[in-house]
Amino acid sequence: MAIESVGAQQPARVAFYNNPKFRSVAYQVVLCALVVLAIYAAVSNALDNLQRAHVASGLGFWNQAAGFDISQTLIEYSASVSTYGTAFWVGLLNTLLVGALGIVLATILGFTIGISRLSKNWLLSKVATTYVETIRNIPLLLQLLFWYNAVLKALPDIRDSHKFMGSYLNNRGLFVPEPLRDPGLGWVEAAFAIGIVASLGFYYWARKRQMETGQQAPVALVSLVLVIGLPLVIFFVLGMPLHFDAPQLGRFNLTGGLALQPEFVALLLGLSVYTAAFIAEVVRAGIRAVSHGQTEAAYSLGLRSGPTLRLIIVPQAMRVIVPPLTSQYLNLIKNSSLAVAVGYPDLVQVFTGTVLNQTGQAVEVVAITMLVYLFISLVTSLLMNIYNSRVKLVER
Amino acid sequence: MKRVFGVVALAAAVFVAQGASAQTLKQVKDRGVLNCGANGQLAGFGLPDAQGNWAGLDVDVCRAVAAAVLGDAKKVKFVPLTAKDRFTALQSGDVDLLARNTTWTESRDTTLGLNFTGVNYYDGQGFMVRKSLKVNSALELNGASVCVQQGTTTELNLADYFRANKMQLKSVTFADADQTVKAYDAGRCDAFTTDASGLYSERLRLAKPDDHIVLPEIISKEPLGPSVRHGDDQWFDVVKWVGFAMVDAEDLGVDSKNVDEMMKSTNPEIRRLLGVEGNFGEQLGLTKDTFYKVIKQVGNYGESFERNVGSGSPLKIDRGLNKLWTKGGIMYAPPIH
Numbered sequence: 106m107a108i109e110s111v112g113a114q115q116p117a118r119v120a121f122y123n124n125p126k127f128r129s130v131a132y133q134v135v136l137c138a139l140v141v142l143a144i145y146a147a148v149s150n151a152l153d154n155l156q157r158a159h160v161a162s163g164l165g166f167w168n169q170a171a172g173f174d175i176s177q178t179l180i181e182y183s184a185s186v187s188t189y190g191t192a193f194w195v196g197l198l199n200t201l202l203v204g205a206l207g208i209v210l211a212t213i214l215g216f217t218i219g220i221s222r223l224s225k226n227w228l229l230s231k232v233a234t235t236y237v238e239t240i241r242n243i244p245l246l247l248q249l250l251f252w253y254n255a256v257l258k259a260l261p262d263i264r265d266s267h268k269f270m271g272s273y274l275n276n277r278g279l280f281v282p283e284p285l286r287d288p289g290l291g292w293v294e295a296a297f298a299i300g301i302v303a304s305l306g307f308y309y310w311a312r313k314r315q316m317e318t319g320q321q322a323p324v325a326l327v328s329l330v331l332v333i334g335l336p337l338v339i340f341f342v343l344g345m346p347l348h349f350d351a352p353q354l355g356r357f358n359l360t361g362g363l364a365l366q367p368e369f370v371a372l373l374l375g376l377s378v379y380t381a382a383f384i385a386e387v388v389r390a391g392i393r394a395v396s397h398g399q400t401e402a403a404y405s406l407g408l409r410s411g412p413t414l415r416l417i418i419v420p421q422a423m424r425v426i427v428p429p430l431t432s433q434y435l436n437l438i439k440n441s442s443l444a445v446a447v448g449y450p451d452l453v454q455v456f457t458g459t460v461l462n463q464t465g466q467a468v469e470v471v472a473i474t475m476l477v478y479l480f481i482s483l484v485t486s487l488l489m490n491i492y493n494s495r496v497k498l499v500e501r
Numbered sequence: 502m503k504r505v506f507g508v509v510a511l512a513a514a515v516f517v518a519q520g521a522s523a524q525t526l527k528q529v530k531d532r533g534v535l536n537c538g539a540n541g542q543l544a545g546f547g548l549p550d551a552q553g554n555w556a557g558l559d560v561d562v563c564r565a566v567a568a569a570v571l572g573d574a575k576k577v578k579f580v581p582l583t584a585k586d587r588f589t590a591l592q593s594g595d596v597d598l599l600a601r602n603t604t605w606t607e608s609r610d611t612t613l614g615l616n617f618t619g620v621n622y623y624d625g626q627g628f629m630v631r632k633s634l635k636v637n638s639a640l641e642l643n644g645a646s647v648c649v650q651q652g653t654t655t656e657l658n659l660a661d662y663f664r665a666n667k668m669q670l671k672s673v674t675f676a677d678a679d680q681t682v683k684a685y686d687a688g689r690c691d692a693f694t695t696d697a698s699g700l701y702s703e704r705l706r707l708a709k710p711d712d713h714i715v716l717p718e719i720i721s722k723e724p725l726g727p728s729v730r731h732g733d734d735q736w737f738d739v740v741k742w743v744g745f746a747m748v749d750a751e752d753l754g755v756d757s758k759n760v761d762e763m764m765k766s767t768n769p770e771i772r773r774l775l776g777v778e779g780n781f782g783e784q785l786g787l788t789k790d791t792f793y794k795v796i797k798q799v800g801n802y803g804e805s806f807e808r809n810v811g812s813g814s815p816l817k818i819d820r821g822l823n824k825l826w827t828k829g830g831i832m833y834a835p836p837i838h
Contacts, residue, residue, distance in 0.1 A: 159731035160592055160614035174660045174672040184660035184670075257687045276688050277646060357634075357645040357691045358671060367689070368673070448675045448684065454651070458585055458676055462652030465613035467589045 151468055166464040167193075173459050175450045177366055189460050196455030197477060203372055203451065204438045204481070210377035211437060212430075215384025220414075222389050233385065240382035246443055248379055253371035253447040260367075263358065271351040277358065279365040282349035289346035296336040304328035368449040372441065380437045387433060391426035392418055423496040431489035435482050442478075452477060525597050525729070525736035526570065526786055534576045537563035538596035541581025542678045544702040545810040545818070546602045546622075555579050559600035561805040562621060562727050562744065565795045566598060569743045569787055574798040585652035585676050588613050591730060598740055600727040602696065604654040615728040618741040621802075622726075622810075623822040623831060625719035626655050627697040629704060632714050634691060639718040643668040648690035650674070650681045655695050658721040682706060696723050701816050739785050746792040748834035749774055750801035752825055757800040760793060773837050781837050792837070802832065 121127055155162050167190045174184045179198040182191055222233035240248070257276050261267065266275040273280040304327065311322035340346070352362030395418050403413040444451035445458065452474060461470040529535050539560055540547030547557040555577075564574040580596050591599045592614055602624075603609075605617040628647075630636045639662070649656050651674045663670035673690055675681040682703050685693040695703065697719060704710045727744065729737050750756070753771050755763045763771055772778040775793045782791030799805065803825075807813045811820060824830025 155614075157732055158592055158614040159611075161612035172657045172660060174656075174663075174670055174674075176671065176673050185664050254683075254687075257684070257689055262688045355644050357642070360644065360669075445676050446680070448673055448680065450674070454674070454676070458651050459656065459674070462585050462588065463608070463657075465588050465592065465609075467592070 155468065160465055162466065162469065164469060166460075166466060166469075169464075171460070171463075173463070175455060176448075177369060177450055189464065192460055193452070193456050193473075196450060196452035199450055199455075200438075200441055200444075200452040201481070203369065203376065203441050203444070203449070207373055207376040207380065207437050207441065208434050210373065211380040211384055211433070214377060214381035215433075216388050218381060219385035219388025220392070222385060223392060237382045237385050240379060241386075245375065245379050245440055246446055249371060249375040249443055249447050252375045252378075253367065256367045256371050256374075263354075266354075266359075271349065272362075273352055273354070273359055276367065277364075278367050278370070280352040280359045280362045281365075282351040283361065283363045284347055285350055287346035287348060289343045292343060293336045293340045293346070296339040297332065300331040300333075300335045304331040307331070366449075368444075368447050371447050372444050372449045372451075375443075375447075376437055376440055379440070380433055383433050383436070384430060387426055387429045388422070390429075391422035394425040395421045420496070424493070424498055427489060427493040427496060431486055431493070434485055434489065438481055438485060439478060525733050526739060529570055529597055533571060534578050535563060535567040535570065535598065536578050536580060536596045537566075538582045538587055538590050538599040538601055539563065539579045540601045540678075541579070543602060543699060544705065545698065545814060545816045546702070547579070547581075547600070549579070556809060558622060558805060558809045559602060559725075559727070561799050561809065562600040562740075563598060565743050565747060565799045566740055568794045568798040569782075569791045570739065572788075572794055583652070583676055584650050584678070587652075588615065591615065591728065594730075597736070598727060598729055602699070602725045603728060604696075604723045605726050605728075606654060609728075614731045616731055616737050617726045617728045618737060619744045619834075620724040620726045621744060622698065622724075624696040624698050624723040624725050626658050626694060626721040626723055627700050627719055628716045629685075629693045629700045629713050630691060630716060632712055636692075636716065639716045639720065640666060640668075642692055644671070645691040646671040646673060646689070647692045647694055648673050648675070648681050648685040649694050650678050651676045653695070654721070654723065659694055662720045678703075696725070698810060698816075698818055701818055702810075705815060735786055739787065742785060742837075743792075743795055745834035746774060746795055746837065747799070747802040747805065748825070748832055749837055750792070750796050751803040752827065752834070755796055755801060756804050757796055757798070760796045764793070770836070 122131075152162060168188050170185075171187050171189050171192045172184055173192075175182055175192065175195055177199060178195045179202065180191070180195060181187075182195050218233045218236055221229045222237065224230045224233075260274060260276040263275045263277050266273040268274075271282045304324075307322075307327050308324050311324050315321055350361050352359040352364075399417055399421065400413060403417045408416070441451055442453040445454045448454070457470055457474050461467055464470065537560075539555065540557070542548065543557070545557055546559045547555065549555045560579070563577045563579065567577045568574040580590065582590050582596075582599075582601055584601075587599055587601050587603065588609070590596050599615075600621075602622070603617075604624075605620065609615050610617060628639050628642065630642075636642065642663075647659060647670060649659055649672055656672070656674060659672060660670065673684060675684060682693065684690060686707050693700070693703070697715065700715050704713055704715070707713060727740060729740055749770075753768065753774060755771060755774065760775070764775055764777055766772060766775075769778060773781060775796075776782055776789035776791065780789055782789045785791065800808070806820060806823060810816045810818045820830065822830050823832050826833040
């Protein structure tokens with residue numbers, strides 16, 4: 106009260122530029138102006154220099170014919186008709202593919218290793234410790250080169266391929282028969298969808314019943330029958346509406362079938378194995394963060410160690426695990442740009458590699474690539490934050 | 502408030518600073534050393550030896566320019582560049598001159614903002630395969646996997662050639678020349694493609710060079726030459742005429758061994774080349790005896806060729822198209838007049 110009244114008595118004595126409100130607004134206006142000026146100066150200076158050097162600028166290259174070949178394409182691409190724009194999408198999809206699969210593999214491997222490291226089994230926990238300490242202390246680039254050269258060197262030449270069940274494994278990759286649809290396969294897929302919906306329904310029913318009566322139902326078994334068994338039965342009833350296109354050995358290469366290239370395998374393995382070591386530590390930290398009293402309480406209620414881990418420890422550990430886990434996912438996605446080293450055609454290899462070199466438009470190409478990585482990372486963060494808000498401690 | 506304006510002025514000054522300036526010659530003279538973009542991995546063209554001494558046909562271009570501008574062929578800082586990064590390095594001013602077995606093409610000359618100063622090696626793209634495949638022609642490569650280096654004209658020619666001949670191509674691209682060759686050597690690809698000169702050079706690095714053959718087809722024109730940035734005519738002229746002078750010197754029979762005797766020559770063309778008559782070096786913004794220094798320290802084009810890629814080198818490449826125009830080749834330089 107006293108301070109207020111002092112301020113109220115002498116409003117006229119404070120010059121306007123000493124008014125804290127005015128100052129705070131003024132500083133922010135000046136800062137914004139400076140930032141805008143800096144960006145404007147940088148952009149116009151870059152454009153000016155490019156023009157002086159007679160380097161083309163703008164995005165006109167996007168629709169020009171690319172003219173180069175890409176070894177792995179998820180969408181239609183050919184050197185003759187496709188544009189630099191299409192090459193960009195090919196690279197982006199390849200990045201997303203290796204990123205998504207890498208995250209799945211790294212998560213499975215990381216959780217397994219992290220939990221193993223806490224195991225009472227001496228051998229298991231020492232193996233997990235050795236894994237973590239070895240893998241995370243070797244630079245990723247070296248590991249990628251190791252995987253690539255190990256994969257290449259260990260496998261036989263294409264003419265001495267390992268063959269099994271119509272598949273071929275050699276230093277050009279893994280070639281498996283490609284399943285092709287016959288009419289009627291739609292019914293099998295429909296049965297699969299019905300199975301998923303039905304098992305979800307069963308799960309909710311079983312949970313409700315357990316809440317009310319305490320009786321447990323064999324949810325896992327019933328789901329398995331519904332999701333796998335039902336489509337299988339339909340599949341055989343309809344006389345197996347599926348045929349396979351087996352790879353054929355030509356003069357140089359295998360044609361037909363599905364091919365898994367060694368560049369892709371090396372990158373995927375390298376990224377997953379490396380990131381899994383970090384995820385393992387994150388998981389271990391998360392589990393350690395749950396007080397031991399929780400375990401003891403669960404045991405004293407008569408829960409065995411499996412359900413204790415699944416129902417008591419992990420749900421509580423998740424809220425410690427998820428935020429650092431998000432960083433590991435982001436690291437994995439960003440690290441996938443090391444694909445350049447092993448010749449996997451990801452966004453960086455295709456777009457900031459060949460496209461940049463051919464168009465010479467470093468500023469545009471690099472800016473686009475950075476924006477794309479920023480966008481992918483932000484979306485990943487967003488999804489993880491949504492998940493985090495579900496698992497975090499709900500405070501009342 | 503004054504301080505704020507001061508900060509604005511400072512920020513403005515930082516950002517308005519010039520990029521690649523048009524004064525390359527002056528910059529090089531002031532710096533006292535020439536920054537030269539080179540290969541670093543290709544024997545015969547640009548490769549440092551065990552002692553770190555760079556040698557090669559392209560390396561000699563850098564040395565010749567250094568001899569002309571700074572008077573000492575040793576005042577060169579070599580910057581090893583990959584095929585992918587080379588143009589950005591030149592555009593951004595990291596190097597004053599790019600001499601890295603680079604093919605002269607229309608788009609590089611225009612949209613990339615380069616100026617090619619001439620051709621120091623007439624090359625063409627070829628293929629190398631394993632002898633055991635029993636392939637005798639590039640036209641038999643339908644369905645083959647081909648290892649190729651990224652960011653090269655060869656990458657484009659490869660796709661063109663297979664398309665034109667209606668053949669299936671499986672290309673595997675690497676950013677790095679070493680990795681490309683290693684993958685081919687490991688059996689990842691059936692064929693390896695690059696400029697023919699490069700094929701002979703890379704073959705020496707394979708585990709068993711004798712198991713591989715170079716196919717007879719040359720599928721493209723690859724005129725390799727040094728390049729500088731657009732928009733600096735004086736520097737462009739310097740690099741261009743140093744190259745021409747080396748060819749003219751061979752044409753006139755002047756080499757590093759006889760250049761001192763040749764100073765007494767009565768042939769007016771030789772007298773002009775060596776700066777005894779006229780002021781041709783000075784017209785470039787250099788000294789009268791500019792070309793004398795180049796020939797004395799680096800030699801003429803023929804000497805450079807034989808020493809690096811020809812009979813005096815492990816590559817033993819035939820001069821072919823790169824012979825002088827008087828001897829059945831197409832190597833020709835305008836006169837110093």
